[in-house]
Amino acid sequence: MTSGQAKSALFEAIAVMGKAFASPVRLELLDLLAQAPRAVDELARASGQSTANTSQHLQALYAAGMVTRAREGTSVRYALAGREALSLWLALRDASVARLAEVERAARDYLGDEVDTIGREELMARMRAGDVVLIDVRPREEFDAGHIDGARSIPLDELEQRLAELPTDQQIVAYCRGPFCAYAHQAVRTLGTSGRRAQRLREGWPEWQLARRPAAKPAPRTAGHAPRT
């Protein structure tokens, strides 16, 4: 094998992972998996795809090393393949919003008008001071799979009925899946209408989680992560 062949073999191997990001359906699956591991048919329902199509895309993601899978009784649970996969997806998401005007426009269309926001540092300071209530407005199973310390789970579709649980004399901060998730925007609008002071946390759970444990483990390759080669 000449050096040129060895080099192109290398880039071809990297492109195997790169192809994972070429399809909008796969990106949506990655986005969902960034919140919590899920079974195939949950992902199919959440993404609006047929089960067969979802399964095929998940296998493509698996071959690309972006997800792991494990059989659990009658179903198969897929999960993002560790820190590298999560930070890679977030890097793509952030780069695309920074460099492609079309992404920013689509995000604005989807999210509606911006609401008042708060950043990580300020939130942590105010939580230590105890003058803010933090709520997680994602579906409960995503909260259960991991959430910010000190947050209370109030899924968006329960918010209206459970307004009484929330104080009227304290700042309320809502967060959800991330910058492309409309839940926190809506929660802040609902809370504002009810006369409460509310802000949206700029970070979602995945970003928070990634920033929280900074580059800890060099991650020895785990069983089930390395696909067929």
Next chain:
Amino acid sequence: MTSGQAKSALFEAIAVMGKAFASPVRLELLDLLAQAPRAVDELARASGQSTANTSQHLQALYAAGMVTRAREGTSVRYALAGREALSLWLALRDASVARLAEVERAARDYLGDEVDTIGREELMARMRAGDVVLIDVRPREEFDAGHIDGARSIPLDELEQRLAELPTDQQIVAYCRGPFCAYAHQAVRTLGTSGRRAQRLREGWPEWQLARRPAAKPAPRTAGHAPRT
């Protein structure tokens, strides 16, 4: 437009950038551009592709927001589109080597046996102490486009003739384009054969550069960066 349509429009827009990483040729072009901006025919020669094909892939990268371009007289100079693009490419490269056994294998095939290495922190300490010589073994034009402070340019193909310039009683550290570049490996082997103590810097210029200025500017969108939408 329903919410579902708005959401899929968002993921489709992100996939425009994702498609940039689906082709080995484009990845090699990104890797070259991570070292220095270049004209189309330089990239064509360096990647072993026809000019027309290179031009088309560069246009795809431009549409994906990954590169910028500027006419310079008779030629067109392409460059990586800022920090986000560089860190995204590096994230993909690192994730693929971590999660895909095939990438690791291809890298080993290409690079040959590993040589003694040194990390960023230790190098900086030893350079402050003055007991190490740092050489940049990339082609001179890449050195000119940016290099580590204190490094001397000795392109690999000049190393044998210029061995006399290098001390025999000091540690020598060589670096090149990054973990997938064979130059530094070869330089260390050559230096070792000549009786010198030599190590390879684990970081290449792009990683060094990215780590050096940590997340400085939020980068307002620059002219020429936002492609047709």
Next chain:
DNA sequence: CAAGGTATCAAGCGATCTATTGAATAACAA
């Protein structure tokens, strides 16, 4: 073991992607 749900496989068709070829355009120099 049979039934029922969950996931994967196999085949097929249209759409998209890739590299090639040859022509067209842009900047510059004589």
Next chain:
DNA sequence: TTGTTATTCAATAGATCGCTTGATACCTTG
């Protein structure tokens, strides 16, 4: 202007991708 070099455009054929449909494999429960 004309020639030269660098780049892009346009058209094409072959390969790959993406989704659908219907059949198959796997695991649990009765």
